[in-house]
Structures are given as structure tokens and as C-alpha cells.
Amino acid sequence: MVIGHLVAATVFVTGCDVVKTMINGTTVAEEMVNCKTSSGILMLVFTAIFVAFFAISWGPIAWIYSAEIFPLNVRAKAVSITTGSNWFMGTIMSYILELIAPLGIHGLFYLFSGLTLLAVVFVYLFCPETRGVLLEDIEETFDDFKLKNRTIIKLLRKPCNENRKKSAKVNPIEMKL
Structure with a gap:
């Protein structure tokens, strides 16, 4: 999805011209976008790639994950809230086209x-995998989830841990005489 948008934007910048018609030198009356045929086809292909990957990932996952992650005692209310927030954000996204100007x-x-x-x-850092987890065990999965166990966090911590002084481990049982 990231690549689809990134390539479509880059192709637009490199293969299209935006011609603005001004009235009295201050107000843009009309914008004409002229693209090469190959640029238009590439933008269409990479937009289709975005849509395809959205359809198999973010699109359905927002509904599936929110239905799975809540414990049974709050599931109905929590799913109602996540559904409402999903619809609200969809409404906000409908107005984002005003950022084109x-x-x-x-x-x-x-x-x-x-x-x-x-x-x-x-999602990588804060959303644990719930595949194969029973609904009754979801709460425990989230309780046991630790950010420090993510691979990227371990890799980022490695240089810091190498320079840290190591302390000796003492067994309290052996200390008793």
C-alpha cells in the first residue's frame, strides 16, 4: 500500500504538468492536469495495487481485529465504540480531498x-497477533504482550546493552551462612 501511493505520487510529479489559469493575476480559475499516457497508466496500475492490498489487509482487518480483541464482558460496547470511531474517521477522510489545494x-x-x-x-509495535487465540484468552494475550519482545526493539536495544556495565548476579540462598 505504501509503495502504491509512493510510486503513484512520484509518477505524477515526474510525468504530469499542472497548468493553472489565473484571473486578474490572483485567483486560480482552472487547473488542467496534462499527463503522458504512460504516466497515467502507471498511476492507474499503482493505485490498483494500493486498492488490492487494502482489500486483503487494512480494509477487513479493522473490522475483524476490533471484534476479536475485547474480553467477553465488554465486547458489545467496545465493538460499538470502535465501529463508531471507524465510521467517524471515514467521514473525516471524505473531507481530506480538500488538502489537494x-x-x-x-x-x-x-x-x-x-x-x-x-x-x-x-500495528507492528502495539497490536499483538490474535490468530488462533480463543476469545476467552484474548485478555490474557494483551496482558502478556510486551513491546520489548518485538524484534525491532531488540535490535535497537542491542547497541545500548553492549555498552552497559554488567553487574554480578548474587544468589541470596548461597549468601546465607
Whole structure:
């Protein structure tokens, strides 16, 4: 999804021209976008790649994950709240096209690419895998989830741990005489 938006934005920047028509030198009356045929096809292909990967990942997962992660005693209310927030954010996203004026079409695609990348990082760091976990055990899965066990966190900590002084381990049972 990130690559789909990133490539579509870059192709737009490199293969399209935006011609603005001004009235009295101050107000933009009309914008015409002229793209090469190959650029238009590439943008269409990479937008389709985005849509395909959205359809098999973020699209359904938002509904599935929210239905799985809550313990049974709060599931109905919690899923109602997540459904409402999902619809609310969908409404907010419908107004995001108004950012085309200040950012341009390519800027909006770059913004979406960056937000998608942030979402990937968030999910990797803060959302534990729930595949194969019984609904009755979900609460325990989230209670046992530790950010420090993520591979990227271990890799980032490794250089810091190498320079740290090691302390001697003392067995309190052996200390008793």
C-alpha cells in the first residue's frame, strides 16, 4: 500500500504538468492536469495495487481485529465504540480531498503513503497477533504482550546493552551462612 501511493505520487510529479489559469493575476480559475499516457497508466496500475492490498489487509482487518480483541464482558460496547470511531474517521477522510489545494495531488498521495507507513509501524509495535487465540484468552494475550519482545526493539536495544556495565548476579540462598 505504501509503495502504491509512493510510486503513484512520484509518477505524477515526474510525468504530469499542472497548468493553472489565473484571473486578474490572483485567483486560480482552472487547473488542467496534462499527463503522458504512460504516466497515467502507471498511476492507474499503482493505485490498483494500493486498492488490492487494502482489500486483503487494512480494509477487513479493522473490522475483524476490533471484534476479536475485547474480553467477553465488554465486547458489545467496545465493538460499538470502535465501529463508531471507524465510521467517524471515514467521514473525516471524505473531507481530506480538500488538502489537494495546498498540497497538490502528488502531495496528498505522499501524505497517504506516510500515514500508511505510520500505521504499519503502529500495528507492528502495539497490536499483538490474535490468530488462533480463543476469545476467552484474548485478555490474557494483551496482558502478556510486551513491546520489548518485538524484534525491532531488540535490535535497537542491542547497541545500548553492549555498552552497559554488567553487574554480578548474587544468589541470596548461597549468601546465607
